[in-house]
Structure formats: structure tokens, C-alpha cells
Amino acid sequence: MSATEGNTNQENKILVNDFDFYYGDFKALIGLNLPIRTNQITALIGPSGCGKSTFLRSLNRMNDTISVARADGEILLDGKNIYAPGVNVVDLRRRVGMVFQKPNPFPQSIYDNVAFGPRVMGLNRERNLDEIVEEALQSVVMWDEVKDDLKKSAMELTPGQQQRLCIARTVAVKPEVILMDEPCSKLDPMATLQVEELMRRLADEYTIVIVTHSMQQAARASDFTGFFWLGELIEFGETFSLFTQPKKELTEAYITGRRG
């Protein structure tokens, strides 16, 4: 599916205003301004260390676990600043879930992995849990593969299955936004394709932000693309036009492989 097709929803789920981010004295993100559109896939590209992962982790405040980290500016989720004092980080992360680079299922059964989120949210009725687990596994197209092995340890799955399980685990909490940090970098091409198709399906219900090292992936799978360079957002726009008619010279140099 080409990036310019699909719905052209222009509502902003997230709006980033003059956002700076520091690791101690090091300024990792500099004056970011960009929108994340509702029910669209936004890809963040750029060379290693350019801050795209840091930015992604800022969107659900996963950087809070780093003691020397500090943020300036605002990130509005549905118009409310997630860095405002008194924001409940746990609630925020239930609305903005995250999938990581390395598939990280818990060393528990497939069922328990998916049921983890609903359980920590206080849902303990087995019948409802069964439904949620099935629904979540259906939505990552995994139900038929594993429905007879729900008690099997998640560690026995292939990396590709593990990553889709991790997505199911995130989906089971019914978040509004799903952040993906290079979700395919540890997967083979087939599994990568499966995850990309999955993202496309999930975008009907969720707003997705994905960090990727692969420009093909960004071009194939996203609606909007942001190009990061040394902590700055160089260019942001619809994926198709960013890849075909980049406005900045640096963007062009990067996507054609001359810089990076």
C-alpha cells in the first residue's frame, strides 16, 4: 500500500511544541515541533544517535526511568501537556503503549503475557480475560498460530512471533497510541513484512509512531515521516513527498545514502 493512500485524517493526536530534552548536560533533542496525526503511521528516521529513539521514549515518558534526564517544552496528548506537573505516568503509558527493538516477552506463558496488561489494570475475571486475550491475538494475526498453545512459554516462540506477541500485549491494554522502537531490526525479512502489514491494520484503530533504521520501511509503511539529524527535526511531511521531493538538501543526501 502506498503511503499517500489511506485515510487523510488531519486531526492531531499529539502535538509537540518547542520540545527540548537533556541527558545531564547533553542536549539530545533541540526545539522539536511536529504533529502526530490520529490513526496515521508516523515514521521517524535518521542516523544512529540522532535522537529519534529518545524522542519516541519522550512520548510516553519512558525516559523518566533515567535519573539524569530532563525535558523542556510541551508534548500535548489530546491537547493536554503530558509533562505538566501532576500527570500520572502510569495512566499516560496505558494510553500510549510501547513496543521495543528487542522482542521482550516475559518468561511466562503466551496467555499470561497478553493478559498482563488487563490484569495490572485490575481485570481478573477469567471469562473476560479469555476474550481480551483472543481479541488481542486476533488483531496481531496470531490467534490461529497459537490458540492451542496458550499455556506454552513465550520464550519458545520465534523472534517474529515474540515481537507480534509483544504488540498483542500492548494492544490488550487498548491504548490510543502505539510507539514502536525499531520493531523489526531483530527480525528476518518475512517477519518484518508481517509486522509491517500488522501496523497497517492496527492504524485503523490506533495512532502509530515508529522509529526505523530502514528507509524502505519508512517509505513502505508510513503516512508521515520525520527526519532527525543531531537532535533536530530537519524535515517533517507526508512520507511520499518527503521521499520524492525532499525540501532540504540534508534530507535528500540522507535518503539517497550520501550522508548517514
Place this chain on the structure above:
Amino acid sequence: MSVVTPRQRVLEEHRQPHQIPDEEKHSTNRKERVIEFIIKLCGVSAIFIIALIFLFLLREGLPALTQVAISDFADARWYPIEGKYGFTPLLFGTLLVTAGAVIIAVPLGLVTAIYLGEIAPTWLRDILKPLIEILAGIPSIVLGFLGWLVLAPLIQKAGAPTGLTALTGSLILGYMALPTIISIAEDALYAVPKEYRDGALAIGATRWQTIWRVVMPAAKTGTVTAIMLGIGRAIGETMAVMMVTGNAANINNFQANIFLQPVRTMTATIAAEMGEVAQGSTHYSVLFAIGIVLFLITFAVNSIAARIVGKQSRSRGSSL
């Protein structure tokens, strides 16, 4: 975290000692073979020595069974001089003191380990962890002194008829088992990959939910080992217990609170009486029989631990 592919699993299941093909045997370095032999010797001799110890225990202890009727062992009186070898008070003493120590040390130890591993800032952990490990090295006799001089008077002041009680022993033993439990359990928690914590936090689990539902289960092997080593230390401890439990092999007049009566443990009995028995006498054999029972208890504790731990898949190269 280990990702086991089907191929690796097959390899693991059919893993055999490395066989050297015939054509390579001649070229195998002489040095390699010598090293291999030494390693083999060490491994085999460790097993051999344990077997010897057990055989020795059996040889010295089994005659007791022929000289003393089983029903006499069940007697409630331990008066070796009158030929009464009632074993129950000693077993009772050991179980009581150990149970008390476990009740004190396990929850406290695990909570401390969680604090150190999950909650305390790194600088504090770096200070506390070595300190706790130093505590593990305090000779038990010193703790015995402490119990005798400080703890026992306190317990007596609190209303017990004497300060030398099962509770005193439990407190001292619990204190002795704590550093072991804390240190090993904390190592296990620390070894849990950060990815698991991130995965839980990233979908809205609180810190405590993350610790309780993800980190603790992932560290189960290590924490069970920690608890078992702690219990092992408590059961086997002799000197400190001998000094503070009052050494009364008497369960005929129960106190209302069983922890506030003097008891005598199996280990203390062996240590106290071994010096005054004639070699080969009935009393002598009975003391060794007690040793066999201690051995069996420890063996049982370890087997139970192995079962709990064994349920988790263990494969070569796994991180936990």
C-alpha cells in the same frame, strides 16, 4: 533472555560429551588431555568424597538402630546416661528454631533484596551490598556472644522465664541467614534483563506491579536458591544456637508460647556430647544417627528446592 530455535533445542536435547573423531585423536594435544583428565578427576573426587562421608555416617550411625528400639527414639526423654534416647525433643528443637529463623529471615531478606535491587539508588546499593556481604562473614560464635549478652537479657526483661529460649535462637539464626538471602536474592533480581521491566512499565504497570508480577517470577530460580541456602545455614548452625537456646531437651512441660521455652537442637546435642562419649558405645552411634537425620533433612530441603527451580526451563546459555 534466550531465544531457543528448534535447531538449538534439538542440539540441546541430544547433547553428549564432546566426542573426538578417531582421525583427530592422534593429533589431539597431549596438554589438552592432561587438562581434561585433571578436570575429570576434580569432578569425580567431589562426588566420591561426598559418598564417602555419607558411608562413614552410615557405618557409625546405623548400629544405633540395632541397639535402640525405634519406639525408644520416639520417646519424649533424652537422658543418654539412663539409656533414654528419645529423639523427639531434639527434632522439635531444631524444627522450632529453624522455623522461627525462616519466618523472620525470609520475608525480611526478600524485601531488603527488592529494596536494594529495585528501589534504592545505585550509590546506596553500592554501599549497602558489600556491607551486607561482610555481615555474612561474621563468625557464628560472635553472634552467639551477642545473643547471649544482649538479646537474652532483653527477652527475659520482656517477660520470658529465661532469656535463653527458642526465640533467642531463631533471632540469631535469622540474623545469620539474612545476609545470604539478601545477597543471593538481590543478585537474582539484578540479573533480570531491563527489557522485562521496560516491557511492563511501557504498558502502564506500576513499579510495584512490575516487581511483583514480572521481576520476581523471572528471578524465581535465584530467590529459591537464596532461601534454601538460608535455611540450610539455619539448620546446620551449631555454636551460636548452643549458646542461646538454653539446651534443655525437654518438651514435657510446654509453655503457653512455645517459642519462649528453652530447647535443644540436634546440632547442639552432637557438639555438646560428642566429647564425652566412648567411641563405639550406643550413645556414640546415636549421635551419628542424629547426623544422618540432619543429612536427610538437608537433602530433602535441597530436593524440594531443585523441584521448584526445575520447573523453569534451564538451557545452556540462559541468563538466569
